[in-house]
Amino acid sequence: MFKTKATPYIFALATTLAAGPAVSATYGAGIENSQWYLAESVFGCSLTHEVPGYGQAVFNHRAGESLTFYLESDVPLMQPGRGRVVVEAPAWRPGVAPRNVGEVMVADGVRPVSLGARESMVLVQGLLAGMAPTVTRAAWYGNDPVRVQVSNVNFASPYAAYLQCVGGLLPVNYDQIKRSRIPFGVASADLSDADRKLLDNIAVYVLADSTVERIFVDGHSDRYGSRITNRALSEERAEVVAQYLMAQGIAEDMITVRAHGDRFPASSRAADNRRATIRLQRQGERPSMQQANGYGVSTSNG
Structure with a gap:
C-alpha cells in the first residue's frame, strides 16, 4: 500500500484547483512497469497489482468464500457515489469495443471499490483476453472523471499460480x-x-x-x-x-x-x-465473559 503524507497531497490539490477546471486523470501501469504479486497460503490467495499514483488493485480469495476484487488507496481521489466499471482495450489495441460490467458504489475510505464474485470473474476473463478493467468516477476535487485502469500485462502467469493456490484452500475460514x-x-x-x-x-x-x-x-x-x-x-x-x-x-x-x-x-x-x-x-484473544446462550459461552462454569 502506498503511504502518502497529507501535506504534499493538500498542496497538489490546491495547485490543481488554482489552475482551473480539473481534467480527466487516468491511473494505470504501463507495459514497462506492470507487475502482479501472488500471496498464497491455505487460508487465502491474493493477486495484487500496483497502480502507480493511485494504490493497489487486488483479487482476493479467502478460504470458504468466493473471489472478490477491490481497489485500495490512501488518498481519496474519487467522490463517493455511483461509478462505472468497464473492461476495455488498452491503448495499444485501438478499435476494440469495451464491455460494460455495470455500476459500482464508490465508498469513502481506503477501500473505495469492492466487487463480488461475478463481477470479479468478469474482470479476470477480461485480463486473460488482453483487456484492461477500468473504474471511472467523478474526482474528489471536481466533476471531471478519474479513471483507474488495471493492466493485463504480466497477469497470466501469476494467475495460473493463483489457481493452484485456490485448489489448496481450506474449506472454511x-x-x-x-x-x-x-x-x-x-x-x-x-x-x-x-x-x-x-x-x-x-x-x-x-x-x-x-x-x-x-x-x-x-x-x-x-x-x-x-x-x-x-x-x-x-x-x-x-x-x-x-x-x-x-x-x-x-x-x-x-x-x-x-x-x-x-x-x-x-x-x-x-x-x-x-x-x-x-x-x-x-492466542491473545480474551475469553468471552458472556453467558452460555446462543453461540456464546460462560467462563464462570467449570
Whole structure:
C-alpha cells in the first residue's frame, strides 16, 4: 500500500484547483512497469497489482468464500457515489469495443471499490483476453472523471499460480467456524451427517491454524425433564462433539467440555435449546465473559 503524507497531497490539490477546471486523470501501469504479486497460503490467495499514483488493485480469495476484487488507496481521489466499471482495450489495441460490467458504489475510505464474485470473474476473463478493467468516477476535487485502469500485462502467469493456490484452500475460514452450533433432537445426543461435516471442517481448520489454542464445547438442553436428567443429557451432547473432534486429530488438552443443562436457554423455542456450541479461541484473544446462550459461552462454569 502506498503511504502518502497529507501535506504534499493538500498542496497538489490546491495547485490543481488554482489552475482551473480539473481534467480527466487516468491511473494505470504501463507495459514497462506492470507487475502482479501472488500471496498464497491455505487460508487465502491474493493477486495484487500496483497502480502507480493511485494504490493497489487486488483479487482476493479467502478460504470458504468466493473471489472478490477491490481497489485500495490512501488518498481519496474519487467522490463517493455511483461509478462505472468497464473492461476495455488498452491503448495499444485501438478499435476494440469495451464491455460494460455495470455500476459500482464508490465508498469513502481506503477501500473505495469492492466487487463480488461475478463481477470479479468478469474482470479476470477480461485480463486473460488482453483487456484492461477500468473504474471511472467523478474526482474528489471536481466533476471531471478519474479513471483507474488495471493492466493485463504480466497477469497470466501469476494467475495460473493463483489457481493452484485456490485448489489448496481450506474449506472454511476462522470467522465462519469460530462460533458454531450443533442442534440435537428430543432426548438425543446423535450427530447428523451435516453435524459431522461441520465438525470435520472445524477440525481441518484447527489442525492448520497453530494460533488456535483452545476449543470450548458447551452442552445444553431444553427445560423438559428434571434438572438432573437435563444436566446429564447436556454433558452427553458436549462429550459426543468433543470425542468426534478428538477422533479427527484434535488434542484432548485443547478441548474444554462444559455441561449447562437448561440454565442458559438460547430462545423460548425448545428446539433452539437442544444444542452444543463450539467456540474457538486464538492466542491473545480474551475469553468471552458472556453467558452460555446462543453461540456464546460462560467462563464462570467449570
